[in-house]
Each structure stands twice: as structure tokens, then as C-alpha cells.
Amino acid sequence: MTSADLVLPPTDRQTPTAALLQAPDAQPLDLAVGDMNLLLERHGHVVAVYPAGLGPAHERRLYAVRSVLESDRIALVGVDLPPLGVAVLVRQLRQLSVCDFSPGVVASAARLLAHYIHAGALLNSVARLDRVPVSLRTHARSWVPGSQFAVFAGPGPQLVRIGPSAEPPAGPPFATHLLLAKGQQASEWIEQTLVPAWGVQTVQECALPSGSARWWGTGRLVEFASFLPDISVIYQLVSSVRRENCHWCGMELIGDRCAFCSSPLAPAENRTHSPGVLGHGAPAPPAA
Template sequence: MPTAIAVTSADLVLSPSDHQTPTAAVLQPPSAQSFDAALADMNVHLERHGYVVALYPASIPAAHERRMHAVRSVLETDRIALLKLDLPPLGVAVLARQLRQLSICDFSAGVVASAARLLSHYVYAGALLGTVAKLDRIPVSLKAHAKSWMPGAQFAVLANPEPQLIKVGGEETLAGPEFSTQLAFGRGQLSSTYVTDTLAPSWKIQTAHEVGLPAGSAAWWGTPKVVEFAAFLPDISVLYQLVSSVRREQCHWCGIQLIGDRCGFCSAPVAPAENQKHAAGVLNRGST
């Protein structure tokens, strides 16, 4: 059975692009599920899949994060990876879908878990905002704060891979990917015209499709006046090539196989001299 991929809310489970990609498990918050039920559910996932890789935004409530760690502690298992991500909610959702795609490939659970750090560098996650007055996830200048009080002002913000903020209607543009991607976007209390008519063409997006806006997005971006978006690699063959191009190591602490500079299960770092980068030429515009 493939490694189980888990998320912390149902709205982070995006529809797959094929019939082979498995769905994701949802790890419920304490308000929605008792601790005993959470233990029982996790046991079922471990029995069916062997390993569980859970992705969650750094913005989830502390009680929810403590619950997941408590479940892992009580079960006394090293087969649960808890990956806390600084990505906005929709960025977490597209990354979770990519790991779901990889889970059916011939990769070990350790490689799938550590692939999250690698693939996150290729997720362009941002939002169109009606105000940046309460945005605290990326740097916002005093000038931008002042402009956010102007009627009708809108801002395009990139949170990953590098923070950027521009005022819509100016000469600046958001730095986009240099490789072919698809775009997922979810609307709050704003029109998505800028995202579909301006951003997507400038980024040479293959396909843009609307999804439900995750419940945690308004809090992450500091406003319900938001259209969140995330550009990502959709093709499993490209994802497979990208992950396969990185040298595999064995974690010196827990013994599981990994790629990159850190174990996804125990977080132990790899010695700097052993760090490997993906092979040149893996990603090229139009390759997907």
C-alpha cells in the first residue's frame, strides 16, 4: 500500500488529476474528535499503509498541533512524519497533492516525506489582497500599508518561494516560475479577474482552475478580501524525475531513507558535505 498522506482539514484535499492518485487522510482538531478516536484513526492508517506523512500549515491552532504530537508520542512510533510548513493553506494543499501522486511510485516513505522540502521550492504561492493592513506573514513596507487604506487598492503578494509584494495596476509584476505549471486559485471576497486574466498569462500557466478557498486562508493573509493562488508542477512524470535526481541517503539517527538535507520523520540533518542538489535540466519551461 502507498504511504498515507495526511492534512489537517478537508479543504486541503484537492481533487486529483487522475484516477490513480489516492486521497488524503484528515487529522481532525481536538474540537471535532476525541483523543481516543484520534489514536484509533491513526492506528488504522498505520496498519493499512505502514507510514503516515502529515502536512500542516504553521498557522493552525496550537491545540491541533499538540494533538498530533501527542498521538505520535502515545503510539510510540517512528512511522509518523509531522511536517510543519510556512506555506499558505492553498500552497500546503497543492504540495499534499504532489506527495499523494508520489506515494504510489517506487519511493520509500522517507523519500516521500523529505521530498516535501524539495518540492516546496517549486510552489509559487501567493494571493490577491484588498488590504495588507493585517498581513504579518511577509514584510510589508509603511508605504504599502498607507496605500492599503486607499479605496479600491489591491495588492498581489507572493509568499513562496521568495516574498514579494506589488500594487496591482503598477509597472511591477510578480516573479513567476521559469518552468511550466498549473494554477489553482480560491476566491474570498474579491474578484479573481487579475489572477486569471493578468497573472496566469504572464506566468505562462498551462491551466488555471478554481478550487474552494481553504478556511484558514483569511486568517493567514489577514483579510477575507483575498483570492489565494498557487502555481505548481502537476505532472507525475516531472515530479518523479525531480525527486529521482536527488541522491538518496540513510538517516544517521532513525535509519530511514531520505533525500535532501533533513529527515522528514525525525528531522535529523544530513552532514553538509552529503547534501545533494537535483540534476541540472530537470525543469524546463514547456517540459510538462
């Protein structure tokens, strides 16, 4: 993981913690290479998950470390989710890492599980928001004092201007928990409107990630992420997807691309995939 505040507390005693891959200004290259080599010696493989909005220098550092080590056992997985959504996904992958899945399946499961994370934020302005499509009219409205918006980044972008009759978009069609990171913004709409509308079972609070203000374009926000909480359901979901072997590096994977070497499956293999979130549609998660 590339930031300590994206490592959520484990849900049980079996869930391992995550290692921190520090930025170039916090650690020289030789020490970063040494730390990664130690992780490989201890665990065999490393799945490095980082947000798509990671600073360019930090992302280059990850690739530089892998290049220096000339290792095919390091997967660099960029995730196009807001910071809190990334933190939730990382914890789910940590849970999967102690199951009977191979490193290749765990790494490639990131794309699958990201689809089941409904991530968003409550913002007082969308004037500087550039990661979710916003119309010019909405941009103009965000300058009106007292404006408030609910922005949903995943699994699909949506925006709701908060008002007396504001209704949230359709939520996940399965039982979820919701993680709430309160920043410098009131969270009543989330707790009083969004949570009941989505049928959220449990609301948990955590600290706002340090990268959230940059991702959302404002420091006045409340970030949230709805997710599948049951590891048995997550396990069944990943197990239900057909597994392949990468024709380039031999790693096992699900989906259409290897998370370790980034090689796509051959076209003929692509055509054998059953419909799913990594193909033509999103399968419903198994019943708990």
C-alpha cells in the same frame, strides 16, 4: 491532512485521497489515537502534512498522538506555505506515494516540491498581513479605499500594488498550471495579467480554504498557486536528488534532515550533497 478543504480532488484514478487528522475540539484524544493506529496498520507509515500556521492546540494534538503510540513511522511535516499552496503540495505527495519511493523520500520531498509552488493572493488590504514582510508605507497605503495588492508568499516573498502599470514579478521558468480560489475579491488581474505573464497552461478553480482568511489577514482575497502538474516531471525531480539513510532511525531521505525523526545528517554527509534546492540552489525541473 488537518483540514478537509485542503484535500484537492485527485488528478487521476491512481492518486489516493488523504486522511483527515481532526482538531482536539472535534475529536477526543483516544479516538484520534485509534484512527492513527488504524492508518498505520493499513498503510505502514503516515506522513502528516500541516500548514505552519496551524492552531497550537491542533499541532500539539499531532505530537501527542505520535507520543502515545510511541511510533517511529509517523512523520509530522509542517509546511510554510499559504493554505492553497499546502493543498497543492499534499496532492503532489499523494501522487508520489503510489510511485516506487520509500515513505522517507516521500515525506522529505515536501521541502523540495514546496520550492516549485508559486503561491500568493490578491488582497484589498495588507494591514493585518504578518506572514509576508510588508513595509510601514505599504501598510499605510492599504488603508486607502480601493487599494489592491498582489502578495506572493512562495517561493520568495514579494508584493505588488495593483495599478494601471502593475507588472507581476518573474514567474516560474517552467510550464505550470494555476489553481485559483476566488473569495470576496475580483480576480481580473490574475487572469488577465498574471496568467499570460507567467505562461500558465491551464487555470483551474476551487473553493477558498477555510484557513486562508486567517493566513492572509483578510477575508477579501483571491488565492492562487502555480505548480508543476505532470507527475512524471515531479517523479524525475525527486529522483534526481541524492538519497541518504538517516543515521538515527534508518529511514531513507533526500535533503539534510529526516522527516520522521527530525535528525539532521552528520556534517560529513552534508558536504557530499550535490547542489540543489535543499543545498545551495534550485535545480531546474526536468523537461516534460
